[in-house]
Amino acid sequence: AQSVTQLDSQVPVFEEAPVELRCNYSSSVSVYLFWYVQYPNQGLQLLLKYLSGSTLVKGINGFEAEFNKSQTSFHLRKPSVHISDTAEYFCAVSEPFSGGYQKVTFGIGTKLQVIP
């Protein structure tokens, strides 16, 4: 069975500082990896995803993540955060499920608080 561990439940960071949100996964098969963002009182939206190919993945709003197979990690980074990046970030992994459905397992989320 697959699982996702987000190591930090909350990350405070000053505006314009860099940030890294950590994610580790476990799976017995090849995985697809995702980061979703949830702004207050909204649904989740895709930030970026890794399916195959280059291990450095660039997403929206200046975020990027690096897939590291040997360390089973998929950490999210941004070199300079803005107030508008304040949100909850979810790491997720998917695997084939019954009926062709890809079951997505989500981490518990990391709340990023950007301090002015």
Next chain:
Amino acid sequence: NAGVTQTPKFQVLKTGQSMTLQCAQDMNHEYMSWYRQDPGMGLRLIHYSVGAGITDQGEVPNGYNVSRSTTEDFPLRLLSAAPSQTSVYFCASSPPLGGGDTDTQYFGPGTRLTVL
């Protein structure tokens, strides 16, 4: 496109009452899912569907029913509400394997349910 829509946005129920959470999508996606989001637990899959007439259970199906009579609609029924079902409920849809944006889930804005 409206994307994924959910109604109502908020609902308060008394223990034992029943209700239906509505979900609709206009992207012609085959796959649809229901999740619940609880603090410190991330998102957990309740039920999912791989097409009209086909549904199956996720991780936490007890107390919930679903049906999928059309591609567009995927309602979630609470049979006899319990305080443990107080949560935020998200509907999501995704294209099947081989379609565009494979594996990306598109989320609705959520329904915040309180059971007293």
